[in-house]
Structures are given as C-alpha cells and as structure tokens.
Amino acid sequence: MRSVSKYFDGGDTVANYKLDMEVDDGEFVVFLGPSGCGKTTALRMIAGLEDPSDGEIYFDDDRVDGMPPADRNVAMVFQNYALYPHMTVRENIEYPLKVRGVPPEERDERVAQVAELLHIEDQMDSDPGEISGGQRQRTSLARAIVREPSVFLLDEPLSNLDAKLRLEMRSELKRIQNELGITTVYVTHNQEEAMSMGDKIVVLNDGTIRQVAEPEELYERPRTTWVAKFIGSPPMNLFEGENRGGTVHLAEGNTLPTPAESSSSTVSVGVRPEDIDVSTDAPDTDWTLPGTVKTVEPLGEYVLVNVEVGGSVVNVKVPHTDATAGDAVHLTFDPADAYLYDENGELVA
Template identity: 50%
Template sequence: MARIQLNNIQKRWGAVWGVRDVNLDIADEEFIVFLGPSGCGKTTTMRMISGLEDPSEGEIIMDNEVMNDVDARDRDVAMVFQGYALYPNMSIYENIRFPLRMRGVPKDQHDRLIKRAAELVELTEYLDRKPGALSGGQRQRAALARAIVRQPHVFLMDEPLSNLDAKLRQHMRVQIKHIQRELKITTVYVTHDQIEAMTLADRIVIMEKGAIQQIGTPDEIYNDPANTFVASFIGSPPMNLVEGTMAGGVFTAPGIKVEGLPTKFDGSVTLGVRPEDCSVGGSAAHLSGSVYGVEPTGDMTYLTVKAGEKLFEVKADRDFREELNATAHVSFDETRVYLFDTGTGQRIH
C-alpha cells in the first residue's frame, strides 16, 4: 500500500518546539505506534503525515514521492479520531457512505463497499440507525468503517479508543489489529496507553519532548530499554528505578545491595528491575524493607516495599499476604537487572 519516510522532520512555532529531528522509515503494510505522554509530539507528527500540519523542516515521503506540498485531501490517507466525528442526522449507512460520495466513487459500487466495511467491524445490523442510538463502541466501529470504505493507502489513528471503557478497549484492539492484517494497509497509530502500543504495534516509536527516545518491536522496547524514560514508561507497574552507587561491580542504595554486576562503571548509577523479575524471600535477598502495601488482584498480588525513601513494586504469588509494616526481603533475577547513568538516564551496557 504505502511506505512512509520522515527525513529530519522538525516542527516549531516561533521559539516553541513541537517535534525535533524525527527520522523514521515506515514499511509498507507496517503497523507503527507513536507512544508517549501528552505534549510529546506524537500527534503533531501524525498530523504532518496527514497534511494537516506543515513541517518547519524536513521531508515527508510516501512511496518515493515528496508530500510536503501535497494537500491533505490528495494524500490518500484516512483518519480515525478520538471523537467519532459522525454526522448525527445521518444513518450509519450514510455516514459510512459519505467518503465515497466526496471522492466521486460510482454509485453502483456504494452498497457493496459499505456492506463490506460494515461486515469487517461487525456493524451490519446497525446500518439503518443513527449515531445517537449506538453505544460508544459501536460509534467507534462506525468511524472505523468510514475510514475502511475509502480503501486508503494509509490509516492514521489518533487515540481512537480513549473514550471507551477498559473492556471495550480490549475488544476494539483485537478488531483493529485483525482488520489491519486483513486489509494490509500501512497504519500509524497514536496513543499514550502502553498496553495499546504493546498489543497492536509491529514497532513502537517512543517520544518525549518532541524527540524520539527509542524505536523497536514491543519485545525490544520492553526487554532492552534505551534509557530511564523508556524503562519507566513501559510496563505495568513500570520498572523500579532506584539511584545508588556502583563500586567494583557492587550496587548499593538504602536497603538494597546487589553484588557481582557485570560492569566496570563506578560512580552514581540508577538500578532498574521490573516487578515481575522480583521474588519475595530467598536466602540471598537484595532488598530489605517494610511492607507498605498489599494488593490482591486474583491472579497475583502486588506488594509495595519501602526501602529507605523508595517504594519498590513486586509481583508476588496470588496467595501472598502480609501485615503492613512487617519486614520484607526481596530477591532480584540478576540476569534481568538494568543499569542506567544517573546523570544522562542512558543505559549502561
């Protein structure tokens, strides 16, 4: 369908920077997710791809054609927004039909294309209803069908699931990924939800303050974070990060001691370990502290331990229970301990 290249893209408004030095090659049929907090530049980047924003510098290329001076309506992209943007006075059938009318598609093709799009999003029985008679999830599916019916070269989706409850979000994630795989359309998806990013993406682009922090597959981002920002943004709960001192391969911080770490770096470091790579007890505990919180969830128990002034999260067994303020000893999987430069936040390999 479409290969998208962003070459040295920058966006600024006077002295205010929105996007800095973005370089990215999106493969044909790839599902790529821009992930980051509000204001990080992810939506601005997507709007530049769509043509709704002009880059201050750099080139946007689709299938080897520079698109900087091409109007948004001529870029053959379809957008799905957080707001459903459906016409309330039209039936769902007419809402889905609207792009076909605007693009001059022959009328004898409309019914077939509309019904195919509605079938893909499981909305066939609701075509005669108006948006006000549908649930939030159904309206979002109608918005998705309206994008599908155009048969675009690129899908652009800006936080399309943010207005839905958790159960509906999970259902819609499955539908979106299935539809994208079936239609084989290059897709750029923007979200602040790391679960959406991990479950949907072929690759994730993590942004902060307008700059790309890391690009990689979900496994690469999760298992090999480039810096403390990425490490703390991915994971639920996020990676535990604690500042301390490294000397001779031994890390120390209040209540924490880890020996035999494979690094020659000495000085101030930040140690990272994910909650699932910790276990309670053990003869060689790396952390000792007091129980600050115990949260059973059914399939596991979240344990919060206070060591010095640091709260440390642990995923414990489902049957684990302990009184508050009791002493807890926690061991780390030493093969999954991460080290970062405290000053720069960059990973120490």
C-alpha cells in the same frame, strides 16, 4: 520522516524535534507517550493537517510535506468519531465515495463489504445518535476504510469507550488491519494498547523519539531509564548508586551486585517488579535489601507489594505472599534479570 520538527509560537514551543523514523508497507506502528509529548502533532504532519517547520516526509519515494491532505490518500479516525449526525450510518460510510464521484453500484458494493468487515450490517439505516459508542466508532472506522487509503491514521480512537468495549475493539482493529494490510499509524498513551497492537512502537517524550522497537524488545531492553520508568505497570524499579568494582553502593548504605561492567561512577540498577522476590525471612544469599511493607494489593492474577527501602518505594509483583503492611521483609533478585544504566541513563547491559 527525515529530521522532522514542528515549532509553534514563533519557535518558542517545540512540539516535535528531529523525528527520524520509517514505517514499512503494511506495518502497524504505534506512537506511544504521555500527554503533550507530540504524538498527535506528528500524526497530523503525516496527514497534512500540519506543515513541518523542518524536515521531510515521504510516502515511498514521493515527498508529501506541503502536499494537500486530499492528495495524500490517507484516512484519519479521531477519538470523537466525527460523524455527520443528520446522516444514517450508511450515508456516513459512503460519503467519502460520493464526493469522489464513485459510481453508485461500486459505492453500494464497497459500503456493504466494509460494513460486513466491521459487523455493523444491521445498523446501516440508523442515525449515529441511535447507536452505541462502540457502533459509532465502527462506523467511523468503516468510513475511513471504505476509501481504500494508502495510510490509515488513528488518533486515540478507543479512548471514549468503556474498558470492556475498548478491549473488544482493540482485537477488532488488529484483525481488520491484518486482513486489509493497510499501513497504519496509531496514537495512544495506553501502554497495553500499544504493546498488544503494534508491530513496532515509537516512544515519544518532550517531542523527541526515545526508542523505536518491537513490543517485546521495548519491554525487555528499554534503552534509557526514562523508557524503563515509562514502560510497564508498575514500571521498572531503579536503584541509583555508586559503582565500586562489581558492587553498587546505594545512598542508604545497602549494596547490590552489578549486572555488568561499566566505567560510570554513578549507575542505576533496574529490576522489573515481577523479577523481585519478597520474604519475611532473611534469605541465604550474599546480599539483601531490607525494607518495610507499605501496602499489599491483591489483584487477582498477582499480588502487588509496595515495600519502603531507604525512603523509596519498591514495587514487587508476586503470585502470592503472607506479608502484610508493616512487616519487615527482605528483597532479592537474580542479577541476570537486572539492567544496568550509566550516569546518562543509557542502557549498558
């Protein structure tokens, strides 16, 4: 995509603005962002269901914007399955091959192969209304895969499934994509899906790309404070203050060590919840953030402690704690685990 923009309402509504990105052959790329950020519109432009207002879209060296969807050899899967209710599972899967005039013997062979790949061989003679939501989604995926598309486009395909099935299908989708090697673009607002499935993640907000990175890099080096606050559950804690020669002075009178040098007078120090220590005793350090415990949430593998510091809530993830609501506590962290953002919200180090 080269400087691709999409406007609605005569240009008053900007769905996407100057999207510049590249998807490598065989790559699994995830469009991630909050509702209304332009993820689906970008996907629909790749599919040919929407025309860009500006910019160009290429498949390899062929420009495809303006080309009809049928000529792009893409397959799209939606969250609502979009199956034909009057057809059996087998008939739904083979339908794209029938309309393309694929001979019956080849149709049978390809349908059998994709049914085995998706583990729905025993559902082939069922109607969509007789099978579970997970099986309907597998049927929808099979119908897309059987076409042997150049590009596989998925628009929140797991959002209608329950948590257990969503986790199972997430693994299945990644396995299938690895086996087939189909270039895939996947839309979701679910961070966990994006981080676990994507080879590369494109983070969007307000129609623009905020960061493109591999999952590990996205988590470990969020490029802006917006991305830092969006990625992670709970998200990164951000402490805004005045930069005074190696020390950040917060509004409530507390100070923090500066993780790196910056010429900005106003900076933000970012710390992931799992990198903060909480103690009811004053630690033996040069600085500490005093606060009051608001809530303690045991969540099995860790405990989430919400601490009020100067009118703001700081999220802390620890393996265990003796602190309870109302306790006065002290927060500390290793400056090496902190991030520094300048006055524009851009990562310094």
